[in-house]
Amino acid sequence: MYRSLFPRDLFAEMDRLQREMQQAFDLSPSIRGLGRGGFPALNVGGTPQTIEIYAFAPGLDPAKIDIQLDRGLLTVSGERPSTLPSSEDSKSTVHINERFAGSFRRMLTLPDDADPEAIKADYRDGVLHVTVQRRASAQPRRITIQ
Numbered sequence: 001m002y003r004s005l006f007p008r009d010l011f012a013e014m015d016r017l018q019r020e021m022q023q024a025f026d027l028s029p030s031i032r033g034l035g036r037g038g039f040p041a042l043n044v045g046g047t048p049q050t051i052e053i054y055a056f057a058p059g060l061d062p063a064k065i066d067i068q069l070d071r072g073l074l075t076v077s078g079e080r081p082s083t084l085p086s087s088e089d090s091k092s093t094v095h096i097n098e099r100f101a102g103s104f105r106r107m108l109t110l111p112d113d114a115d116p117e118a119i120k121a122d123y124r125d126g127v128l129h130v131t132v133q134r135r136a137s138a139q140p141r142r143i144t145i146q
Contacts, residue, residue: 038104038106039057039080039100039104039106040055040056040057040076040104040106040128041055041056042054042055042056042106042108043056044108046134048134048140049133049134050131050132050133050134051110051111051114051131051132051134052129052130052131053074053108053128053129053130053131053132054127054128054129054130055076055106055127055128055130056126056127056128057078057080057126057127057128058125058126058127059080059126060078060080060123060126062123062128064078064079065077065078065123065128066078067119067121067130069110069116069119072109072110072112072114072116073107073108073109073110074107074108074109074110074130074132075105075106075107075108076105076106076107076108076128076130077103077104077105077106078103078104079102079103079104080100080101080102080104081101082101082102083099083101084097084101110132111134113134113135113137114132114133114134114135115132115133115134115135118132118133119131119132119133
């Protein structure tokens with residue numbers, strides 16, 4: 001079946017509309033909660049010693065990513081510039097635009113045992129990795145019986 005990349009293709013537009021409507025009304029909760037579909041996509045997990053946050057943000061300049069911690073609320077924000085021709089250029093036409101461009105902000109509430117003084121961030125290959133240490137007092141420990 002032939003599919004055109006141009007917006008005049010009625011079947012392609014109907015397919016896109018169906019996907020957007022399905023995503024908008026897909027509120028079925030799973031064991032992991034509701035997915036909101038923001039940018040950057042996040043994976044959050046942890047170990048007994050750390051909280052690990054991965055933000056998938058390819059094509060960003062690490063100097064333009066801002067990470068802040070305020071009273072247990074971790075905020076990752078920044079901006080991804082558009083690589084498409086500007087709308088003022090009358091000779092250019094955009095046929096498909098699926099890549100996110102613009103300002104973004106993702107916020108996470110950290111658990112009470114997070115140590116605000118022990119946070120590291122690293123950006124490599126389009127993935128921002130934030131490691132938050134847990135307080136030593138909250139670490140599991142074995143108590144010997146005397």
